Amino acid sequence: MLAALTILHKIRPRKKIVTTQATSFNKDKIKIVLLEGIHASAEKVFRNEGYTNIVTAAKSLPVDELKETLADAHFLGIRSRTQVNPELLSHAPRLAAIGCFCIGTNQVDLEATELRGIPVFNAPFANTRSVAELVLGEMILLLRGVPQKSAAAHRGEWIKSAANSFETRGKILGIVGYGHIGTQTGILAENLGMKVQFFDIESKLALGNARAAESFHQLLETSDVVTFHVPETDLTKNMMDETAFKHVKQGAILINASRGTVVDIDSLANALKTGAVNGAAIDVFPKEPKSNQEEFLSPLREYDNVILTPHVGGSTMEAQANIGIEVSEKLVKYSDNGSTLSSVNLPEVALPSHKGKHRICHIHQNEPGILARINDVFSSNNVNISAQYLQTSANVGYVVTDIDQASSDKAFEALKQIPGTIKTRILY
Numbered sequence: 001m002l003a004a005l006t007i008l009h010k011i012r013p014r015k016k017i018v019t020t021q022a023t024s025f026n027k028d029k030i031k032i033v034l035l036e037g038i039h040a041s042a043e044k045v046f047r048n049e050g051y052t053n054i055v056t057a058a059k060s061l062p063v064d065e066l067k068e069t070l071a072d073a074h075f076l077g078i079r080s081r082t083q084v085n086p087e088l089l090s091h092a093p094r095l096a097a098i099g100c101f102c103i104g105t106n107q108v109d110l111e112a113t114e115l116r117g118i119p120v121f122n123a124p125f126a127n128t129r130s131v132a133e134l135v136l137g138e139m140i141l142l143l144r145g146v147p148q149k150s151a152a153a154h155r156g157e158w159i160k161s162a163a164n165s166f167e168t169r170g171k172i173l174g175i176v177g178y179g180h181i182g183t184q185t186g187i188l189a190e191n192l193g194m195k196v197q198f199f200d201i202e203s204k205l206a207l208g209n210a211r212a213a214e215s216f217h218q219l220l221e222t223s224d225v226v227t228f229h230v231p232e233t234d235l236t237k238n239m240m241d242e243t244a245f246k247h248v249k250q251g252a253i254l255i256n257a258s259r260g261t262v263v264d265i266d267s268l269a270n271a272l273k274t275g276a277v278n279g280a281a282i283d284v285f286p287k288e289p290k291s292n293q294e295e296f297l298s299p300l301r302e303y304d305n306v307i308l309t310p311h312v313g314g315s316t317m318e319a320q321a322n323i324g325i326e327v328s329e330k331l332v333k334y335s336d337n338g339s340t341l342s343s344v345n346l347p348e349v350a351l352p353s354h355k356g357k358h359r360i361c362h363i364h365q366n367e368p369g370i371l372a373r374i375n376d377v378f379s380s381n382n383v384n385i386s387a388q389y390l391q392t393s394a395n396v397g398y399v400v401t402d403i404d405q406a407s408s409d410k411a412f413e414a415l416k417q418i419p420g421t422i423k424t425r426i427l428y
């Protein structure tokens with residue numbers, strides 16, 4: 001492992017590491033902030049585990065209020081609205097971990113949190129089914145022209161016609177991003193009798209009768225319905241732009257329940273205007289209202305054949321309750337036991353119980369010799385190590401050491417002084 005540390009250090013440029021130190025307190029002193037209406041199941045998990053200092057808010061907080069709230073907070077829970085950037089982190093000196101109570105983690109600067117030794121956790125598939133079901137429903141409604149017929153009926157108009165109304169059976173569904181949601185959507189669509197093709201940048205196992213498209217453009221050219229299930233990355237930004245729209249099969253349906261940056265809204269509005277696409281369902285937008293009180297602005301509002309939903313793809317009672325439990329359990333585990341298993345930004349270390357021992361968690365810059373210095377501290381303080389676990393990424397290393405209770409405080413103090421230390425915690 002030491003060799004791996006050394007090699008990675010040599011080939012990666014040095015990143016700016018922000019050194020802050022935190023220790024573990026009594027549970028009632030650990031402040032947990034849960035924002036954006038995170039399901040009550042999360043608070044219940046924390047309370048059941050003895051955490052009582054819990055602040056909740058039904059919405060995201062304005063930046064100044066958020067900074068104030070985070071000044072003495074140890075754990076932060078958010079959904080997709082709260083943006084966590086280096087500026088915010090500089091106002092959260094005690095922050096130990098962040099829970100994204102959703103799938104996407106693009107709202108958090110993952111490198112900045114990594115360099116501060118703050119693990120970020122999410123719920124990678126607790127709302128997968130909810131998104132897939134919404135997409136399926138929207139697809140059926142759009143193929144039947146229901147949104148425009150319904151909007152007309154609300155205005156007193158009666159469009160009893162089969163024109164431009166189709167079954168899903170036998171139609172081709174093109175899935176862009178064949179991950180958890182993409183595959184789940186494909187399976188459900190096949191059960192309706194659709195033919196499924198997908199485009200992914202990774203080589204993927206095709207489930208059921210699905211097949212990989214030759215290219216993104218080939219998928220667009222041959223699909224009756226196109227649905228996006230990619231994360232927000234540099235590659236997916238405006239993936240569906242003016243050029244991509246030129247490849248869409250005449251009269252196709254377009255669905256985006258991934259991230260608002262993936263589909264260029266002006267290009268979509270243009271395609272709707274010219275009739276190049278026959279309808280759309282959009283759940284996510286480049287700029288979304290910060291609260292339910294803010295007006296939603298979009299050039300798509302004028303189109304009856306567009307289903308507009310307020311980023312609720314994953315918002316079902318089932319999904320939110322499950323996400324609340326899953327993410328809070330990960331945060332509790334990190335707090336109580338030090339486990340970073342399934343963290344999206346820090347080296348993953350799965351840990352057994354440390355009953356009868358004190359556990360010292362040390363997050364540090366991944367540089368040559370640091371592991372030796374850590375173990376020097378233990379040997380020079382005559383500390384007997386009963387177990388040690390470690391994992392590294394290009395930038396940071398995470399070493400967890402279980403030691404006898406009698407010698408833990410002295411060793412802990414010495415470990416904090418090692419150059420390159422980012423964060424230390426002692427778990428009793």
Ligand SMILES: NC(=O)C1=CN([C@@H]2O[C@H](COP(=O)(O)OP(=O)(O)OC[C@H]3O[C@@H](n4cnc5c(N)ncnc54)[C@H](O)[C@@H]3O)[C@@H](O)[C@H]2O)C=CC1
Pocket residue numbers: 103104124125127128131176177178179180181182199200201202229230231232233235236257258259283284311312313314315
């Ligand atoms: N509307 C909502 O409420 C929700 C939205 N989401 C969004 O859906 C996204 C997808 O979720 P999952 O399926 O769980 O993620 P996933 O990580 O399981 O799958 C994403 C897939 O996209 C592929 N991909 C990445 N870049 C690509 C590119 N440039 N071209 C083609 N494929 C690419 C990946 O290889 C992967 O297979 C999330 O990142 C999140 O942003 C997730 C849940 C709820």
Ligand SMILES: O=C(O)CCC(=O)C(=O)O
Pocket residue numbers: 079080081101102103104105127314315
């Ligand atoms: O529920 C939310 O606030 C966001 C859902 C979402 O987009 C996700 O899980 O990535």
